[in-house]
Amino acid sequence: MTINETIKDLNEVFEGTPWFGQSLSSYIQEIKGDELNFSIDGGNSIGEILNHMIHWRQFVIDKIQNPHGGTETWSIGQTNEADWPKKKYLPSDKDLLVGKLRETQKILIQTLEETPDDLLKEKVIGRDYNFEHMLKGIIHHDIYHLGQLYMLISHTKHYSKA
Numbered sequence: 001m002t003i004n005e006t007i008k009d010l011n012e013v014f015e016g017t018p019w020f021g022q023s024l025s026s027y028i029q030e031i032k033g034d035e036l037n038f039s040i041d042g043g044n045s046i047g048e049i050l051n052h053m054i055h056w057r058q059f060v061i062d063k064i065q066n067p068h069g070g071t072e073t074w075s076i077g078q079t080n081e082a083d084w085p086k087k088k089y090l091p092s093d094k095d096l097l098v099g100k101l102r103e104t105q106k107i108l109i110q111t112l113e114e115t116p117d118d119l120l121k122e123k124v125i126g127r128d129y130n131f132e133h134m135l136k137g138i139i140h141h142d143i144y145h146l147g148q149l150y151m152l153i154s155h156t157k158h159y160s161k162a
Contacts, residue, residue, distance in 0.1 A: 002117050006135045007109055013142050014105050024146050027153060028098050033091025035156045046152050047089035049145050050097040055083055057104035060138045064111050069125045108138075 012018050015025040028050070036047035044052070089097075112135075120132040127134070 001120060001132050001136070003112050003115050003120070006139075007112050009139050010105070010109065010112075010142075013139060013146070018143075020143070021150075024142060024149075025102075027146060027149050028101065030153050031094060031098075031149075032156075033094040035153070036089035036091070036093055036097070038152055038156050040152065040155060044084065044148075045089070046149060046156075047093060047097060048084060048087065049148055049152075050101060051087070052084055053142065053145050054097070054100050054104055056138060056141055057101075057108055060134060061104065061108050061111055063124050063127075063134065064108075064115055064119070064131070067119055067122060067125070067131070 013024060015023050017023065031046055036050075037045050039045040039048075120135070121130055123130050124134055129137075
Protein backbone atom coordinates (compact mmCIF):
# COMPACT_ATOMS: atom_id res chain seq x y z
CA MET A 1 0.00 0.00 0.00
CA THR A 2 1.22 3.51 -0.83
CA ILE A 3 -0.01 6.95 0.17
CA ASN A 4 -1.33 7.51 -3.36
CA GLU A 5 -3.28 4.23 -3.23
CA THR A 6 -4.71 5.27 0.13
CA ILE A 7 -5.79 8.65 -1.26
CA LYS A 8 -7.43 6.91 -4.22
CA ASP A 9 -9.33 4.52 -1.93
CA LEU A 10 -10.45 7.30 0.43
CA ASN A 11 -11.71 9.37 -2.49
CA GLU A 12 -13.43 6.36 -4.07
CA VAL A 13 -15.45 5.65 -0.92
CA PHE A 14 -16.14 9.31 -0.21
CA GLU A 15 -17.14 10.64 -3.64
CA GLY A 16 -16.33 8.07 -6.30
CA THR A 17 -18.16 5.07 -7.67
CA PRO A 18 -17.22 2.26 -5.29
CA TRP A 19 -17.96 -1.30 -6.39
CA PHE A 20 -20.35 -1.83 -3.47
CA GLY A 21 -22.78 0.96 -4.38
CA GLN A 22 -23.12 4.67 -3.78
CA SER A 23 -20.42 6.85 -2.25
CA LEU A 24 -20.65 8.46 1.17
CA SER A 25 -21.23 11.87 -0.47
CA SER A 26 -24.22 10.60 -2.41
CA TYR A 27 -25.83 9.13 0.72
CA ILE A 28 -25.34 12.19 2.90
CA GLN A 29 -27.06 14.30 0.22
CA GLU A 30 -30.18 12.17 0.74
CA ILE A 31 -30.36 12.96 4.46
CA LYS A 32 -32.94 15.54 5.40
CA GLY A 33 -32.23 17.78 8.39
CA ASP A 34 -35.27 16.49 10.28
CA GLU A 35 -33.92 12.92 9.97
CA LEU A 36 -30.71 13.50 11.94
CA ASN A 37 -32.23 12.12 15.16
CA PHE A 38 -33.65 9.02 13.51
CA SER A 39 -32.42 5.76 15.01
CA ILE A 40 -33.69 2.22 15.28
CA ASP A 41 -34.55 0.85 18.73
CA GLY A 42 -32.41 3.40 20.56
CA GLY A 43 -29.29 2.80 18.49
CA ASN A 44 -27.10 5.59 17.21
CA SER A 45 -28.89 8.23 15.18
CA ILE A 46 -27.92 9.44 11.73
CA GLY A 47 -26.46 12.62 13.28
CA GLU A 48 -24.51 10.67 15.88
CA ILE A 49 -23.00 8.43 13.20
CA LEU A 50 -21.94 11.44 11.12
CA ASN A 51 -20.43 13.09 14.20
CA HIS A 52 -18.61 9.85 15.09
CA MET A 53 -17.16 9.59 11.57
CA ILE A 54 -15.92 13.18 11.83
CA HIS A 55 -14.32 12.42 15.21
CA TRP A 56 -12.42 9.40 13.85
CA ARG A 57 -11.20 11.39 10.85
CA GLN A 58 -9.95 14.13 13.19
CA PHE A 59 -8.09 11.47 15.17
CA VAL A 60 -6.39 10.14 12.00
CA ILE A 61 -5.52 13.65 10.80
CA ASP A 62 -4.03 14.46 14.22
CA LYS A 63 -1.92 11.29 14.21
CA ILE A 64 -0.58 11.93 10.69
CA GLN A 65 0.16 15.59 11.37
CA ASN A 66 1.92 14.71 14.64
CA PRO A 67 3.48 11.31 13.89
CA HIS A 68 6.13 11.51 16.58
CA GLY A 69 3.92 12.47 19.47
CA GLY A 70 2.92 15.68 21.06
CA THR A 71 -0.45 16.38 22.58
CA GLU A 72 -3.18 13.99 21.54
CA THR A 73 -6.06 16.25 20.55
CA TRP A 74 -8.43 13.43 19.65
CA SER A 75 -8.90 10.04 21.20
CA ILE A 76 -11.05 7.21 19.97
CA GLY A 77 -12.30 4.00 21.41
CA GLN A 78 -15.31 1.75 21.48
CA THR A 79 -16.34 2.93 24.94
CA ASN A 80 -15.12 6.52 24.75
CA GLU A 81 -18.10 8.71 25.64
CA ALA A 82 -16.67 11.64 23.67
CA ASP A 83 -16.57 9.37 20.62
CA TRP A 84 -20.35 8.78 20.71
CA PRO A 85 -21.86 11.84 22.40
CA LYS A 86 -25.62 11.62 22.77
CA LYS A 87 -27.15 14.71 21.27
CA LYS A 88 -30.41 15.92 19.82
CA TYR A 89 -29.81 17.55 16.46
CA LEU A 90 -31.69 20.43 14.90
CA PRO A 91 -32.54 20.25 11.18
CA SER A 92 -30.08 23.10 10.63
CA ASP A 93 -27.26 20.90 12.04
CA LYS A 94 -27.23 18.88 8.82
CA ASP A 95 -25.25 21.53 6.93
CA LEU A 96 -22.77 21.78 9.82
CA LEU A 97 -22.24 18.00 10.03
CA VAL A 98 -21.99 17.50 6.26
CA GLY A 99 -19.68 20.50 5.97
CA LYS A 100 -17.42 19.18 8.73
CA LEU A 101 -17.34 15.72 7.17
CA ARG A 102 -16.35 17.21 3.80
CA GLU A 103 -13.78 19.45 5.51
CA THR A 104 -12.16 16.49 7.27
CA GLN A 105 -12.02 14.61 3.97
CA LYS A 106 -10.27 17.56 2.34
CA ILE A 107 -7.80 17.98 5.22
CA LEU A 108 -7.11 14.25 5.35
CA ILE A 109 -6.33 14.12 1.62
CA GLN A 110 -4.20 17.29 1.76
CA THR A 111 -2.30 15.93 4.76
CA LEU A 112 -1.69 12.60 3.03
CA GLU A 113 -0.47 14.35 -0.12
CA GLU A 114 2.34 15.81 2.00
CA THR A 115 3.13 12.49 3.71
CA PRO A 116 5.95 10.18 2.60
CA ASP A 117 5.24 6.47 2.07
CA ASP A 118 7.83 5.68 4.76
CA LEU A 119 5.38 6.80 7.43
CA LEU A 120 3.07 3.86 6.62
CA LYS A 121 5.38 1.37 8.33
CA GLU A 122 5.93 3.50 11.43
CA LYS A 123 4.06 2.71 14.62
CA VAL A 124 1.36 5.20 15.61
CA ILE A 125 2.41 6.75 18.92
CA GLY A 126 0.31 5.43 21.78
CA ARG A 127 -1.19 2.62 19.69
CA ASP A 128 -0.38 -1.01 18.88
CA TYR A 129 -0.53 -0.54 15.09
CA ASN A 130 1.22 1.28 12.29
CA PHE A 131 -0.02 4.10 10.05
CA GLU A 132 -0.85 1.72 7.21
CA HIS A 133 -3.18 -0.24 9.48
CA MET A 134 -4.78 2.97 10.76
CA LEU A 135 -5.38 4.29 7.23
CA LYS A 136 -6.87 1.00 6.06
CA GLY A 137 -8.99 1.18 9.19
CA ILE A 138 -10.44 4.62 8.42
CA ILE A 139 -11.44 3.38 4.96
CA HIS A 140 -13.11 0.30 6.47
CA HIS A 141 -14.69 2.54 9.12
CA ASP A 142 -16.23 4.77 6.44
CA ILE A 143 -17.63 1.76 4.58
CA TYR A 144 -19.03 0.24 7.79
CA HIS A 145 -20.84 3.43 8.77
CA LEU A 146 -21.93 4.04 5.19
CA GLY A 147 -23.86 0.77 5.49
CA GLN A 148 -25.47 1.96 8.71
CA LEU A 149 -26.41 5.28 7.14
CA TYR A 150 -27.91 3.49 4.15
CA MET A 151 -30.01 1.31 6.44
CA LEU A 152 -31.21 4.27 8.48
CA ILE A 153 -31.95 6.40 5.42
CA SER A 154 -33.92 3.48 3.93
CA HIS A 155 -35.91 3.16 7.14
CA THR A 156 -36.74 6.87 7.24
CA LYS A 157 -38.35 6.50 3.82
CA HIS A 158 -40.33 3.48 5.03
CA TYR A 159 -41.49 5.17 8.24
CA SER A 160 -42.41 8.42 6.53
CA LYS A 161 -44.88 6.46 4.33
CA ALA A 162 -46.41 4.62 7.29
